[in-house]
Amino acid sequence: MTAIPNLGAILSPGADPDRTVLWDYAAGDPPRAWSAGELDGLASGLARGLLKRGLKRGDSIAVLAANRTEFVALYFGAMRAGIVVVPVNWKLAAETVALIVEDAEAKLIFVDEDRARLAPAGVPRILFGSADWEALPDPGAFEPITPEPDEPAQILYTSGSTGRPKGVPLSHRGQHWMVQVVSKGDNSQHRLIVAAPMYHMNALFNLKFAFLNRAQVILQPVFTAESYVKAIVDHQATWLTCVPTMMAMVANHLGDGPRPAEFDGVTRLFMGSSPYSQALVDRVRALFPNARITNGYGTTEAGAAVYGPHPDGIPTPDEALGYPIPEGETRLVARDGSVVDGVGEGILQMRNPATMRGYRHMPEKTAAALRDGGWYHSGDVVRRDENGFHYFVGREDDMFVCGGENIWPAEVERLLESHPAISQAVVVPVPDDVKQKLPVAFVTLREGESLSEEAVKQWTIERGPAYQHPRHVFFVPAIPLAGTNKIDRNGLTRQAAELAAARNSSRT
Template sequence: MTGFRNLGALIDPAADAGKTALIDMAGGSARHVSYGELDALSNAVARGLLRRGLRRGDRIGILAANSTEFLAALNGAMRAGLVAVPVNWRFPPATVEYVLGNSGASLVFADAARLAAVPAGLPRVELGGVEWEALLDPGPFEAVTPEPAEPALFLYTSGSTGRPKGVVLSHQSHLWVVEQRLKGADMRQERALIAAPLYHMNGLALAQLASAAHITVVLLPQFEARAYLRAIGEHRATWITGVPPMMAMLLQERDLLAATDTSSVRHVRCGSAPTSPALLAAIKAAFPQARFVNGYGTTECGPVVFGLHPDGLPTPPLSVGYPHPAVELRLNAQNVLEQKCPGMMNGYWNRPDLRPPITEDGFYVTGDVFHRDENGFFTVVGRVDDMFISGGENIFPSEVEKVLETHPGVEQSAVIPVPDDIKGTKPVAFVVRRAGATVDEAALKSHALAHAPAYMHPRRVWFVEALPLMGTNKIDKAQLAAWARERLA
């Protein structure tokens, strides 16, 4: 055990306070923030919130791009016994208003670019602004010791299948996550690069792990492929993480990639969606010194799910690994993963209309379909709610995408179903060509027919410059569906 008690207080006061905690690129230039400075700023936020009259359990919204102030607001709220609610600022205004209303936020921290998105009548403080400086109350602060299962965070889901759900995460649940991840690797010499949004588990969990491990984080305000590559070269990042679409966009910047020294990168972790064989090969070519980890996790249960095989067997290239020893896993009759661990959520906030996806014996039903091989390694097949039926055959979009991306002319692809009078639905594809490639629709249909069952081949293939992304940097399938309707009309 690490001895941490509060999820907002992961900085060890006995460790080197002068070490750089953050290289903050939010202003366009590198701002170095020491652990001592970040700790003091987090304490000043905690004291200031309590001086303002906020009480234990009150919710504090954070609507901002990644920055030092974002992390200090997050830490300070949790240290004070308040509940931090990071909000996806890429949500449309009505959804932002819904999230803040559903959470019952008493106050919202927002950066200058997003201050106007805070609903009228809700108290707001501009991060780094005059009100921020007035709120800060410098001085020592002893973080609150939370009660068992006391909420620390609400993380809202992407809302791709309905209204976003507020996942209630306790201090203990994610302290357990941090402790398990600290056991898994010696991170003392690492320098992590974070561009994934801190309102999403991918970026937030790494930021929390980095604080507990007392390592330096290069923090980008948001993902932009060229800025990300420059940060790797200029700041010698050793540990990078993201989702597959981020990595695919990165690899499209061939000129800058070729000119960048990537030899510092020792760890590449990709999660939140399946990785294709073509993308994996491209990542390994771009970062030849790095160990690639195909990660898996959920907002509801965290990122500690899989690890290495206990007998030392090598993990297959596209597998997410062997079950972590501290986690109970099983596949149900539909091969959907069910999980039980101390990192599990309390439930969904203020949603009496939803039945929590928890079995009677306490397993979280992930909604993700897996294949388990003879050695116990798991590989993601796809989301059970992404699967569609065409002419009586089950089709997972990720399986079709893997086939398309084995074609040398394809950089990225995304497959969705569209209505069909005969088969009910049929697959169609949006494709980003590899630079210089001239592949056309007929060639990709033939490729799919040659390498997969006929029912899986896309009946239409449309070429686009880039695939649309949601706020979590996952592919925006709703936008693709709208594009498909336009094209078919």
């Protein structure tokens, strides 16, 4: 039986330990450059230090911090020792953070100065940069443990925006498969920016991808459009990964001014975690004319290796998720549970080595998410076209009924964003006594543009079903994001109900 690779060993000095593998902007600007040997040595020292402190294989540690080299080294070092890493979303309330730390049974919490206040009492903590942190590494070589088939390497928690966060244990075997299966060809020449938070699959996946492929990482503590653009220019980045909102913010930041010449060097651009419109693709393509733009679909529960290019070389349409990769399994399921064959629409289910075995301490949630035979029920409604490409339609729980008609917010958002003056749009429902629910839109405009609410409504009425048009349009300077840099739909839904109620009462 082939030994299961340790996920922490993906970070390796290789044949050239002096090569730069990471630039850390948490250390300031200019950033601190780290060689492969330095980073590997720190990771091994931390593996030894954690065991010397009394932690053992199978124990878990929580990390409550913005992106920084110490977080990266701790992440890979702990996994080498068989210690389970639990990156915690620091945008959650302290009470929710405490629930996560308790559920994960974390023996130790690592924090940075800005987020230390969120750490629950009663669990030992170490502050990055403190004397305790400096004393933790035990320098020396370390032989990574050989994981068992389903041994967890990390536990990621869902956002918890609609209830108690769900812990998703993810194995060494599954996560290594996920990174390896998408590593095609020689990628060592690439320079990737990691600006998504390290409590999110996006950032962790890209770190592992970069180190496995001997590429270089430009690590930013948090995302801002200004710092992101500067990093692309200063490091001549070639590979970008982001959520669509991040790229919309970059486009808005640059406005109508000239784009930096260094943008021509970007050859790969992945936008994922939420749907995007053709209008945004056109804006991004104008900024990065030499980049191959890919829709990076993935879930915490079933990984990020789901779609790829068409096996017959058919070009992937801009708004398609891609074509299912042969190494994994996908199927579309109708609401009655039957499998949808050929052209059609259904809820995406996935099964592959990266699929979780269940939520932590939540058997009922697990039973609802994992269907017969270990298929993960994503809740994402997907359409398959005649060439086998998949397209995101909407979340199963985002769809709402207006006067007997089904409304998918993503469809209305794409229509709104086709307007030349609109940068970004989010559609949410508000209660209505007659129609049950009505669509309401939050809209941001491109720099220098102006638009009336009536013009927005008319645009949708003329180009789509009348029942889809937003009954209220609220113009905002920016779309708020939740903890994972995804759109905060729950917060906007609450805000829409308040604003619509206030507007309606003022009319009576």
